[in-house]
Amino acid sequence: MPGLGFGPDHVAAQREALVLARALVPEGFDGFLAQLEHGLDDPEYVDLAKRGWEAETWEPDDPRIDELAAAMAERYLANPALLGDQASLKAWAKASAQYRLINSHGEDRAPVAARLTALTETRLRAAGIPVPHR
Numbered sequence: 001m002p003g004l005g006f007g008p009d010h011v012a013a014q015r016e017a018l019v020l021a022r023a024l025v026p027e028g029f030d031g032f033l034a035q036l037e038h039g040l041d042d043p044e045y046v047d048l049a050k051r052g053w054e055a056e057t058w059e060p061d062d063p064r065i066d067e068l069a070a071a072m073a074e075r076y077l078a079n080p081a082l083l084g085d086q087a088s089l090k091a092w093a094k095a096s097a098q099y100r101l102i103n104s105h106g107e108d109r110a111p112v113a114a115r116l117t118a119l120t121e122t123r124l125r126a127a128g129i130p131v132p133h134r
Contacts, residue, residue, distance in 0.1 A: 004046055010053045031088020038081045045082055048072050052116055060111045069119035076120075077127055 001011045014036070022029045039045040051068055058064060076082050121131045 001040065004040060005050065006053070028084075028088045031084040035082060035084040035088065038079075042075075042079060042082065045075055045079070048075055052113065055116060056112045058112055060115055062112070065112060065116050066119060069116055069123060072116070072120045073123035073127070076124060076129070083124075083129060 001014065002008070006014075018033070018036075021032045025032075039049065048068070048071060052072070055062075055065060055068055124131050
């Protein structure tokens, strides 16, 4: 990730998410890791992820957050491998409490990231993707 231009704070946050995912949803971890690796091979996804990280400096009600959430959802829908494989999606759907814990980790430090995630997830659910609720 540092070689792709991600800063140390973002890398540390991703590492924490990986540790939590491995500990809390081991049956979905391989899919989660493959999903991350696939995303890092996708230049458009990398750009969106960087924009998401930069968005944390915005005000929580900034209208650009809605625009970014729409772009992120569109990217996921255009490249379903970014969502993970069916086995991983099922494992995460069964582990909704763990998903909420992982997804809300650090939410108090990053309210914009929480809003961006919630908006993106809402768009994905509306498109029929089985994303657990926060």
